[in-house]
Amino acid sequence: MGDKRIPQIPLPTLKRLPVYYQYLTRQARKGVTDISCASIAKAMGLVAVQVRKDLQLTGAVGRPKTGYRLKELLEALERTLGYDNKTEMFLVGVGSLGKALLHYRRFGDYNIGIAAAFDVSEDVIGTEIDGKPVLPFRKFPSLCRRLHVKFGIICVPAEAAQEVANIMVSSGIEAIWNFAPITLELPDMVIVHNENLTASLSILLKKYKTQHTGSERE
Amino acid sequence: MGDKRIPQIPLPTLKRLPVYYQYLTRQARKGVTDISCASIAKAMGLVAVQVRKDLQLTGAVGRPKTGYRLKELLEALERTLGYDNKTEMFLVGVGSLGKALLHYRRFGDYNIGIAAAFDVSEDVIGTEIDGKPVLPFRKFPSLCRRLHVKFGIICVPAEAAQEVANIMVSSGIEAIWNFAPITLELPDMVIVHNENLTASLSILLKKYKTQHTGSERE
DNA sequence: TCCTAATCGATAAATATTTATCGATATAAA
DNA sequence: TTTATATCGATAAATATTTATCGATTAGGA
Ligand SMILES: NC(=O)c1ccc[n+]([C@@H]2O[C@H](COP(=O)([O-])OP(=O)(O)OC[C@H]3O[C@@H](n4cnc5c(N)ncnc54)[C@H](O)[C@@H]3O)[C@@H](O)[C@H]2O)c1
Ligand SMILES: NC(=O)c1ccc[n+]([C@@H]2O[C@H](COP(=O)([O-])OP(=O)(O)OC[C@H]3O[C@@H](n4cnc5c(N)ncnc54)[C@H](O)[C@@H]3O)[C@@H](O)[C@H]2O)c1
Numbered sequence: 001m002g003d004k005r006i007p008q009i010p011l012p013t014l015k016r017l018p019v020y021y022q023y024l025t026r027q028a029r030k031g032v033t034d035i036s037c038a039s040i041a042k043a044m045g046l047v048a049v050q051v052r053k054d055l056q057l058t059g060a061v062g063r064p065k066t067g068y069r070l071k072e073l074l075e076a077l078e079r080t081l082g083y084d085n086k087t088e089m090f091l092v093g094v095g096s097l098g099k100a101l102l103h104y105r106r107f108g109d110y111n112i113g114i115a116a117a118f119d120v121s122e123d124v125i126g127t128e129i130d131g132k133p134v135l136p137f138r139k140f141p142s143l144c145r146r147l148h149v150k151f152g153i154i155c156v157p158a159e160a161a162q163e164v165a166n167i168m169v170s171s172g173i174e175a176i177w178n179f180a181p182i183t184l185e186l187p188d189m190v191i192v193h194n195e196n197l198t199a200s201l202s203i204l205l206k207k208y209k210t211q212h213t214g215s216e217r218e
Numbered sequence: 219m220g221d222k223r224i225p226q227i228p229l230p231t232l233k234r235l236p237v238y239y240q241y242l243t244r245q246a247r248k249g250v251t252d253i254s255c256a257s258i259a260k261a262m263g264l265v266a267v268q269v270r271k272d273l274q275l276t277g278a279v280g281r282p283k284t285g286y287r288l289k290e291l292l293e294a295l296e297r298t299l300g301y302d303n304k305t306e307m308f309l310v311g312v313g314s315l316g317k318a319l320l321h322y323r324r325f326g327d328y329n330i331g332i333a334a335a336f337d338v339s340e341d342v343i344g345t346e347i348d349g350k351p352v353l354p355f356r357k358f359p360s361l362c363r364r365l366h367v368k369f370g371i372i373c374v375p376a377e378a379a380q381e382v383a384n385i386m387v388s389s390g391i392e393a394i395w396n397f398a399p400i401t402l403e404l405p406d407m408v409i410v411h412n413e414n415l416t417a418s419l420s421i422l423l424k425k426y427k428t429q430h431t432g433s434e435r436e
Numbered sequence: 437t438c439c440t441a442a443t444c445g446a447t448a449a450a451t452a453t454t455t456a457t458c459g460a461t462a463t464a465a466a
Numbered sequence: 467t468t469t470a471t472a473t474c475g476a477t478a479a480a481t482a483t484t485t486a487t488c489g490a491t492t493a494g495g496a
Contacts, residue, residue, distance in 0.1 A: 199236035
């Protein structure tokens with residue numbers, strides 16, 4: 001129901017594609033020029049068929065006996081994942097996590113950049129982190145519109161996240177990377193991707209307990 | 219073919235359970251005492267049947283007309299996810315991300331704590347972050363054994379991650395939360411959960427492009 | 437030149453996950 | 467007290483995802 005678009009790429013595959021890309025760039029740096037699904041699968045703990053099926057969705061074509069040309073494969077992945085166009089983001093909430101993201105240099109490898117950061121605290125407003133200015137949050141709407149920034153990162157406490165998200169959306173933001181542990185209520189048009197670190201840690205905890213206390217029932 | 223244990227709880231469900239828990243604790247704080255699958259589903263953008271099926275796996279029982287007793291439901295989730303026992307972790311790599319995790323107070327809400335941190339850099343060794351000492355990494359093995367710590371967090375650069383993981387495992391660590399963007403090769407017994415932030419951001423990027431450049435084919 | 441083995445691409449089968457349906461039951465209102 | 471209805475729990479159907487299989491092809495060696 002609704003007009004939610006059919007995704008071209010199944011979500012489980014989409015989650016693996018960037019990981020292939022990371023692995024493949026490392027192989028390329030090592031001088032590898034051709035690579036097979038079998039070797040990728042082995043390195044990543046998957047099975048070859050799955051890798052082959054995933055990579056097929058990028059349009060890359062391999063060849064019998066030798067596999068894929070690594071350079072072509074990387075280009076196919078870059079096109080598929082959108083690394084071939086520059087993406088600019090605005091970050092809101094320059095606390096410890098926001099600062100970590102601002103410091104991180106490697107997003108540039110994927111043509112992604114944080115153009116500026118915003119906060120309400122005088123402690124951080126006016127500072128610069130890795131060359132990115134920290135501006136008062138009230139300037140977010142005008143600057144966002146002026147620069148046509150479409151991607152936002154939310155690093156504020158849970159209590160403030162919905163309000164920040166609302167302002168983001170009304171300022172033209174169309175995709176949000178949300179680190180606050182709440183489910184944002186936003187128009188369907190807006191893409192929200194939750195990075196729920198605590199929830200993620202819980203998964204590790206449970207997997208461990210499952211393995212170590214055995215099958216509780218079954 | 220391998221003795222990989224059958225998970226009691228399907229992974230997709232396991233990923234949702236902590237998010238239910240977060241939502242439900244917020245509702246409890248608001249004074250809600252009974253809650254239905256329908257209302258949970260609505261708040262989290264899911265359908266009621268799915269929520270009901272997920273919650274069934276926690277052993278919680280609801281009642282016609284009124285739904286679940288929130289208190290009971292939270293307890294069931296706490297038991298299921300392991301929040302009812304204290305979990306101590308060691309963190310390695312006190313860079314910007316490691317510091318953010320060390321500063322974060324809310325893991326305590328889930329009975330999870332970072333007992334100590336380790337690094338090789340003199341810049342951080344000897345400091346304290348939110349009361350947690352930063353120790354030289356060479357002390358990791360002995361301390362890990364002595365305190366029977368089973369959970370490790372890897373926040374070192376990708377190049378150092380495999381080596382740190384190896385030392386962790388040989389020191390008795392059995393579950394690893396890995397922030398480095400590489401696939402660690404470790405014995406099957408060790409649970410590894412990758413927190414690949416860049417890969418995750420890529421998913422947002424692609425979802426956005428899919429929605430905004432339309433169906434490329436199909 | 438011919439043969440062998442590795443690999444892809446396509447199709448089919450098996451599994452896993454989500455979603456629909458429906459009877460039973462407890463609450464609250466008539 | 468009776469009735470209407472919201473909700474659960476169970477079962478079944480539909481969908482999505484993973485895994486298996488197999489023929490075609492090509493590189494590299496016999
Ligand atoms: N730090 C972690 O390791 C961690 C782990 C899990 C989840 N999270 C989540 O990530 C988010 C950020 O965490 P953190 O530890 O960096 O928090 P923090 O408290 O260190 O920083 C929050 C920042 O947001 C700013 N802020 C508050 N309200 C604002 C508003 N309305 N507009 C603009 N800025 C505002 C504050 O001034 C502060 O600088 C939180 O939602 C937290 O729950 C963080
Ligand atoms: N910061 C981010 O936003 C971000 C985003 C995506 C991924 N990551 C990943 O998270 C990890 C940490 O990122 P960061 O930004 O905090 O890095 P960082 O460079 O700020 O910190 C790394 C820390 O690890 C320490 N270290 C290096 N080698 C070590 C060793 N062998 N043993 C012990 N300690 C060692 C360093 O001294 C340093 O303190 C990296 O793998 C990075 O790719 C970080």
